[in-house]
Amino acid sequence: MTNKSTPIDALKRVVFPAGLSVPILLGALALFVAGCDSKDGPRVIHETEIKPRMGGGGMPMDATHGFAAGQGGDQPMMPSMGAPTGSPMGQDMGAPMGQSMGSPQGESPEVEFDAPEGWVFVPGSGMRLATFKIKDAEGEKEATVVALPSTPDAYGVNVRRWLGQLGMDLPGPRLESFIAKREAFSTVQKISGALFDFTQLQDVPDKGKGFMLAAMIDAGGRTLFVKLTGGIPFLRKNKQKFLALSKSIRVKAGEAPDGAASGGEAPGGDIQAGANATEAPAGSASGSPMGTGMGQAPTMQANDPAFSQVPNGVSRLTWQTPTGWKSLGAKGMRTGSFAVTYAGKTADGSIVQLPGSAGGVESNVRRWMEQVGLTQLDDKAMRAFLESQQRIRTKDGFDGTLINLAAVLNGNLTQENSILAVLIQGRNETIFVKLTGPRSVLLRNVDALAKLSSSLAVAN
Amino acid sequence: MWNSFKKNRFVKILASFDVTVICLLFLMVLTFWGTLYQIDYGLYAAQQKMFRTWFFTFLGFIPFPGAKLVLWVAFINLVLAGLFKHTYHWRKIGLLFIHYGLLILIVSAGFTYHFAQESSLTLAEGEAANVSDDYHEWEIALWRQTAKGDTVTRDGEAVSLRSAKPGETISFPTFSASFAVDQKYPNCKAMVGPPKTGFLANSFNINELISQDDASDPAENNPGVILEFSGKSAVNLIGKMIVYGGAPTATPIEVDGKPAFIAVRRVKHPLPITLQLIAFRKTEYPGTDKARSFESDVALGHGGVFKKANISMNKPYREAGFTFYQASFAQSGQGQTSTFAIVKNYGRMLPYICCLMVGGGLILHFVMRLFQFARRKKLGENHAA
Numbered sequence: 001m002t003n004k005s006t007p008i009d010a011l012k013r014v015v016f017p018a019g020l021s022v023p024i025l026l027g028a029l030a031l032f033v034a035g036c037d038s039k040d041g042p043r044v045i046h047e048t049e050i051k052p053r054m055g056g057g058g059m060p061m062d063a064t065h066g067f068a069a070g071q072g073g074d075q076p077m078m079p080s081m082g083a084p085t086g087s088p089m090g091q092d093m094g095a096p097m098g099q100s101m102g103s104p105q106g107e108s109p110e111v112e113f114d115a116p117e118g119w120v121f122v123p124g125s126g127m128r129l130a131t132f133k134i135k136d137a138e139g140e141k142e143a144t145v146v147a148l149p150s151t152p153d154a155y156g157v158n159v160r161r162w163l164g165q166l167g168m169d170l171p172g173p174r175l176e177s178f179i180a181k182r183e184a185f186s187t188v189q190k191i192s193g194a195l196f197d198f199t200q201l202q203d204v205p206d207k208g209k210g211f212m213l214a215a216m217i218d219a220g221g222r223t224l225f226v227k228l229t230g231g232i233p234f235l236r237k238n239k240q241k242f243l244a245l246s247k248s249i250r251v252k253a254g255e256a257p258d259g260a261a262s263g264g265e266a267p268g269g270d271i272q273a274g275a276n277a278t279e280a281p282a283g284s285a286s287g288s289p290m291g292t293g294m295g296q297a298p299t300m301q302a303n304d305p306a307f308s309q310v311p312n313g314v315s316r317l318t319w320q321t322p323t324g325w326k327s328l329g330a331k332g333m334r335t336g337s338f339a340v341t342y343a344g345k346t347a348d349g350s351i352v353q354l355p356g357s358a359g360g361v362e363s364n365v366r367r368w369m370e371q372v373g374l375t376q377l378d379d380k381a382m383r384a385f386l387e388s389q390q391r392i393r394t395k396d397g398f399d400g401t402l403i404n405l406a407a408v409l410n411g412n413l414t415q416e417n418s419i420l421a422v423l424i425q426g427r428n429e430t431i432f433v434k435l436t437g438p439r440s441v442l443l444r445n446v447d448a449l450a451k452l453s454s455s456l457a458v459a460n
Numbered sequence: 461m462w463n464s465f466k467k468n469r470f471v472k473i474l475a476s477f478d479v480t481v482i483c484l485l486f487l488m489v490l491t492f493w494g495t496l497y498q499i500d501y502g503l504y505a506a507q508q509k510m511f512r513t514w515f516f517t518f519l520g521f522i523p524f525p526g527a528k529l530v531l532w533v534a535f536i537n538l539v540l541a542g543l544f545k546h547t548y549h550w551r552k553i554g555l556l557f558i559h560y561g562l563l564i565l566i567v568s569a570g571f572t573y574h575f576a577q578e579s580s581l582t583l584a585e586g587e588a589a590n591v592s593d594d595y596h597e598w599e600i601a602l603w604r605q606t607a608k609g610d611t612v613t614r615d616g617e618a619v620s621l622r623s624a625k626p627g628e629t630i631s632f633p634t635f636s637a638s639f640a641v642d643q644k645y646p647n648c649k650a651m652v653g654p655p656k657t658g659f660l661a662n663s664f665n666i667n668e669l670i671s672q673d674d675a676s677d678p679a680e681n682n683p684g685v686i687l688e689f690s691g692k693s694a695v696n697l698i699g700k701m702i703v704y705g706g707a708p709t710a711t712p713i714e715v716d717g718k719p720a721f722i723a724v725r726r727v728k729h730p731l732p733i734t735l736q737l738i739a740f741r742k743t744e745y746p747g748t749d750k751a752r753s754f755e756s757d758v759a760l761g762h763g764g765v766f767k768k769a770n771i772s773m774n775k776p777y778r779e780a781g782f783t784f785y786q787a788s789f790a791q792s793g794q795g796q797t798s799t800f801a802i803v804k805n806y807g808r809m810l811p812y813i814c815c816l817m818v819g820g821g822l823i824l825h826f827v828m829r830l831f832q833f834a835r836r837k838k839l840g841e842n843h844a845a
Contacts, residue, residue: 042617042632045603047728049612050588050736381764388765409738409759409766 111145111224114248116241119143129224132245136234143228143242145249147219148370154216154223155179157371157417159196162214162227166198167207174204185215187247193217195243199232211235215246224249315429317351320455322448325349340435342444347437349449351456358430361386361423365403368419375410392422392450395457400424400431402450406442418442422453431456466544474533475540480562483534490527504677512573531566538563554825561817568810576805579729580787584797588736588761592802594727595679598705600624600641600687601728602632604720614721621683621724635715637694639687647672647681650704660689660701663711669702682706685724731802732780734761738768740789740798754789756798771800781806 111129115121119132132143159179163170170178183195198212213235215226226246228238235242317335321327328337338349358364365386366376377385390402406418418439424431433453435442465471473479490510498506509516513526542559546552579592603616617632624630624641631638651668655661669684684704689697694716703711703724710723738757745752755772760779771777777784787801 042619042634043599043727044634045601045614045616045618045728046730047591047614048589048734049591049614050586050610377764384763385765407767409736409768410761410764 111147111219112248112250113145113245116238116245119241119245134228134238136230136237138231138234141228141230141234143226143245145245146225146227148223148225154218155182155194157373158214158216158225161373162196162198162212165209166212166229167209168198168201168204170201170204185243185247187217187249189250191217191219191249191251193246195246197235197239199235202232213239213242215242217246217249219251315353315426316459317353317431318457318459319351319452322445322452325445325448325452338435340437340441340445340448342441345438345441347435347441347445349435350432352432352434353426354430354432355428356430357425358423358432361401361403364421364423364432365405368403368405368421369408369410372405372418374405374408377410390446390450392424392453394424394426394454396426398424398426398431398456400433400453402446402453404442404446406439406446420446420449422449424453424456426458471540471544474537475544476537477541477545479533479537480541483530483537486525486530487527487534490530494527502677504679531569535563535566535570538566551828554821554823554828557817557821557824559821561814561821564810564817565814568807568814571807571810572805575807576803577729579802579804580799581731581735581802582790582797582799583735583737584795585737585739588734588759590731590734590761591728592731592800593725594729596681597622597727598683598724599727600630600685600703600722600724601710602635602637602715602720602722604715604718616720618727620727621685624685635694635720637715639689639693639695641685642688642700643669643686645669645671645684647674648684648704649682650684650702650706658699660697660699662702662704662707663709664704664707666702666704666707669704683724687722729802729804732782734766735759735784735800736761736766737798740796742789742791751789754786754798756786756800781808783808 113130115132119134122131122133129147130145134141134143156175156179159175163175178196178201181200183197185193185195187193194216196212196214196216198214201211210229211232213226213228217224217226226242226249228235228242230238319336321338324340326339326341328339331337333352334350335353336349336351340347340349359367362382365382369376385408386401386403389404392400392402394400400422403419403421403423406420408418416439417437420435420442422431422433424433433449433456435445435449494506494510497510501509509526511527514529515523516526517523538559542563546556546559548556577594579594581589581592583589598621599618600621601616601618603614603618605612605614607613617634619630619632621644624644626641626644629638629640648669648671650664650666651670652665653667654665656667659667666684669686675681682705684702684706687701687703689695689699689701691698696714696717701711701713701722703722705724705726707723710721710725713720713722736759738759740754740756742754743752744750753773755770755775758769758771758777759766760769760777769777771784771786773786776786781804783803783805785801785803786798788799790797790799
């Protein structure tokens with residue numbers, strides 16, 4: 001290379017063509033300086049701010065979740081679905097219960113009930129099946145009947161939510177004790193229900209938001225919630241009527257879940273390790289324990305009750321249990337169960353198979369978001385969220401999506417428990433591989449869940 | 461032509477390395493001086509007096525070049541030196557790295573000066589926003605808002621207060637609304653009382669604005685305007701209205717028969733995310749109330765999905781050309797607020813690149829010189845032998 005080289009000289013000739021050197025340089029500088037202060041027509045505003053109520057300590061559940069605390073607190077924003085006064089409700093109100101897992105969110109079961117004397121029935125809409133107006137010395141109160149998808153740890157999630165609505169906070173042992181003290185009852189259809197009487201908590205510091213009676217009745221993949229809020233004297237006076245209303249609820253003939261008593265029941269007081277009844281179709285029964293120790297690959301047996309009782313039949317699966325996961329075998333409708341522990345906390349893992357599409361990814365994600373107290377996303381955000389989720393492929397080539405709700409905080413900035421789930425669309429079935437429990441455990445096990453899901457294979 | 465330009469005496473002077481050295485000396489003095497100056501007069505005043513100016517005087521009459529002038533001269537000098545003075549040979553690669561590193565550093569300074577956007581956002585725990593407040597620029601904003609739960613969405617238009625001149629009409633085409641600016645106060649204080657004759661009520665019962673001198677830091681100014689409505693546009697009002705930048709709430713008005721709000725407020729800059737403050741934490745030096753560190757747990761919303769992050773004093777969060785710094789905080793009986801300084805600067809990586817180039821160039825140059833020296837020494841010894 002010589003001093004009078006070459007590419008640089010060529011570049012100089014391009015940048016500074018003859019006679020234009022100084023004007024180009026000065027012109028560029030002038031443009032740079034002049035272009036910096038351009039102004040200024042009206043600017044379009046589109047701003048969003050969240051201003052929670054003072055003392056809320058985060059986004060209040062009732063508002064940001066589409067819940068209205070105290071009245072219709074369980075009612076998400078859904079299309080209107082009216083019900084005729086005093087008569088069996090609704091004519092086109094939802095999917096058959098036996099297929100509840102596959103029914104999209106927003107469909108409600110058809111139910112009947114007997115209105116207690118003096119309670120004025122008001123037709124509901126959306127997921128609220130009915131409202132009852134009750135006049136009292138405290139003023140007009142409302143009891144509501146709402147249908148929502150079942151949750152795997154239904155008691156824990158809902159009792160916590162209700163406590164939040166009442167402005168109460170219970171330490172863990174007390175919460176478990178309160179849940180354990182629920183009053184069990186059976187409806188006229190012998191469907192099991194649980195009544196939570198929050199007036200028991202009159203010693204707990206509250207924020208003057210009153211107390212609550214709440215009943216949960218499992219109806220297959222849906223849970224019916226009956227709720228009444230008010231002062232202690234009002235609730236005590238109306239408790240028997242409330243219980244009578246709850247017991248009178250009848251899921252329309254032909255839709256009551258077979259063996260309904262088992263569906264949706266969470267282990268008493270255990271808010272982290274609920275049975276995965278959400279994905280369990282009606283007719284579930286306990287299967288014999290399956291699976292073996294860590295790292296082993298249990299295989300479903302063709303004659304296993306859990307397999308044989310799945311409607312329409314699903315495939316037999318094998319999988320590789322991740323290191324560190326404790327296999328607990330098959331339980332109820334679960335093909336496999338796991339205990340996953342990290343830093344003294346345990347998450348509940350499960351594999352559940354359902355025939356058909358099981359409602360699709362989005363409706364299940366929306367349901368899970370509701371379960372863990374996350375604000376529902378609008379359609380655009382949901383699309384973006386789903387697109388951002390990890391994809392997996394099973395050994396047999398079936399595609400799945402790993403939904404990581406543990407990394408999401410919408411509307412629940414302090415969420416402790418969350419859900420990791422892989423939905424795999426298999427041949428004529430949907431396979432759910434789920435991990436439910438403390439976020440810290442879940443976030444540590446995203447890869448493990450993905451590996452387990454990828455290892456799934458239909459047994460020959 | 462190229463050669464005649466190259467031989468031009470003025471170009472030769474401008475391209476000389478002497479000018480480079482003089483510029484670097486001026487910059488060193490300005491930096492040192494400005495650092496001392498800002499102790500008494502504040503950062504903004506120091507920037508305005510010494511850096512964002514062509515010239516300034518000290519002792520009342522002695523002129524001194526401002527950093528703006530020095531940097532422009534240095535830029536031109538480095539460009540011309542790069543074109544006419546440097547020898548593009550591999551032996552000079554170290555010097556070339558240093559040269560172009562300095563040049564890019566000056567370009568990045570200009571880029572940051574002209575295009576970087578600085579703003580702040582103060583949030584109480586639980587609050588969220590997808591816009592931040594400019595430190596110095598204000599606007600007259602007209603909007604409608606919808607509330608869903610605790611989420612407030614505002615849609616409307618804003619006109620820069622700087623461009624709003626007394627006697628002129630400002631327009632908001634989206635609303636088919638226009639009104640005149642009767643008076644403008646860059647910095648003022650507000651008096652509260654019943655509206656004076658001909659004045660419409662405002663949100664904070666302000667009935668008079670009293671002009672004040674600009675604060676030493678313009679961020680502390682509170683501007684205000686008196687608007688005059690003629691009833692001829694979509695704003696069906698007749699009379700004057702005081703709109704004060706320091707008012708805590710916007711003034712509700714009707715536009716086209718529907719509720720809307722008007723305010724003088726700091727210019728809002730859209731952010732690429734929605735920032736929500738989960739919790740703020742401060743730790744203090746033992747036995748004092750002096751903050752040792754403070755940090756914020758935040759939720760960052762992307763397209764409606766919020767994820768957790770932490771922003772602390774020396775650990776900003778960066779995304780899409782924006783940097784979110786933990787700037788300050790406030791604690792009161794009502795709770796805690798955390799303030800984030802937000803800088804949008806697409807050229808923020810340039811100084812790092814320049815430093816790498818200059819550092820690498822220095823090392824390269826000295827290593828090469830070392831080898832050259834060793835070789836010459838060896839040749840000299842051989843020759844002597």
